[in-house]
Amino acid sequence: MIEVLATGPLVTIQDLGRPGWASVGVGRSGAADRAALTLANRLVANPEGAAALEVLFGGLVISARRHVWLALSGAPAPATVDGAPVGHHAVFPLAPGERLRLGRPDSGLRTYLAVRGGIDVPPVLGSRSRDTLSGIGPDPLRAGALLPVGPEPGELPLVDQAPVPVPPGGPVTLRAVRGPRDRFLTDPRALERDGWVVSTRADRIGLRLTGRTVAAGADAGGMASEGLTRGAVQLPPGGEPVVFLADHPTTGGYPVIAVLLDADADRAAQLRPGQAVRIRLLDPDSTHG
């Protein structure tokens, strides 16, 4: 059992989500930065989709009721156990009564805390993820919450530390495949021009890019709704693109003018309001995988 003593702006339980329910209006949800979640799980030798904590901008304090092994990934929040620093992308123990405290990360937005055995709350529709759009899955954590930890997996952690870069604080380039609805654009390369900045309107559902606008043709408004994925770049009438993240709606009525590569949707989830973004467009025919 893990006890939550304090949370920052938002702490949710996340795994790899619940794909398969889109036709009844429920999206996949799951960790906003899936690569970070799976890395933290691998470090403690969990199955890579085990449920962990997604911590937005630090502020989490926990203690354990029994000895547990933990690992942190994603945004590098400075972490201490009873005041002694512990490493990022590293396995470390937490003894009963000790406190793990996460500060604000220097870069990135979302830190993942995996516990060996996984967070073992009851799954909803096959997943322990909180979908902040539909309200499905375990509520965001509050101080006083007690979190059950699952049985330790048979595998043992093989590495103490993973040499993986942390999310950068400077300008970030995201790769996106053009289309499927870029024919609505008056300038098909408009997304590639410099000057995009992440707006303050950013959450688990998506983030809005600001600083410039993209012009769409007059016929873009009459489009029928169609399916959305994580990483879809949608162009609402105001011309400021929206990049959808893990809790995106299942369908939308504005043109999707480009779609981030899946790996870059993870990186988009670590962007902070005010951070500069460049988008590099790839041709649909040149992309595989």
Add this chain to the structure above:
Amino acid sequence: MKVLRYGDRALLLDLGDGASPLAAAALARACRAAELPGLLDVTPAARTVLLTLGAGVDPAEVRRRLTGLRPDQADQGSTAEVVRIRVRYDGPDLTEVARLTGLSPAEVVRLHTASAWTVAFGGFAPGFAYLAGGDPALRVPRRDEPRTRVPAGAVALAGEYSAVYPGPSPGGWQLIGTTSARLWDTDRDPPALLQPGDRVRFEELG
């Protein structure tokens, strides 16, 4: 049908502007039945079907498998049970719908209950189902000013669709009635009362 690339993990199947939402629903069913490699999810919508693929799946391989697909629109709902939804036609927009359609409120109710609707696709909220195939005389635009709060169980019309709001939410559809049917219950199996392909009959509560 056009097959459009949608990033590196999805394909968008586009039936074109003139297509019926029931054709998209039939195509979505055919995609599920075809056991396409690595298929994670299928999102039918008004004119399109989005196929979401898992890691390591070659979209080109999925695209090849799609060429053999034969969606059969005739099979929709033919074996499915008809879901009956009892409605009290007391919605605040019933007289406005009557004005827009040139019918009397009683005629609107009669046409809404006269024939079966078919679930084309879901979206907007868990359990929200877009019902198509109703009487064309009932086509009305959305409200100019969406409501900030539509109650759960509101029965509504917009465009070629009818729907029931599963929970309280903002909404721009024309509200013609209310039902006590539970459209969504996470603890029920299946949680959504209405699945794509299901047929729905509305019945007036006297």
